[in-house]
């Protein structure tokens with residue numbers, strides 16, 4: 001019984017979407033992280049939402 005290394009390994013954020021948890025939402029961007037412990041990315045997403053000029 002061997003687990004072959006797979007080139008098609010499922011990667012969070014690639015094979016499927018991150019489980020996004022928003023930490024901070026501001027007018028200059030959103031800080032969020034992925035709730036999946038095996039992933040655990042932290043992302044600063046600059047100004048994805050513009051409701052004001």
Ligand SMILES: [Zn+2]
Nearest residue numbers: 012018034039
């Ligand atoms: Zn993730």
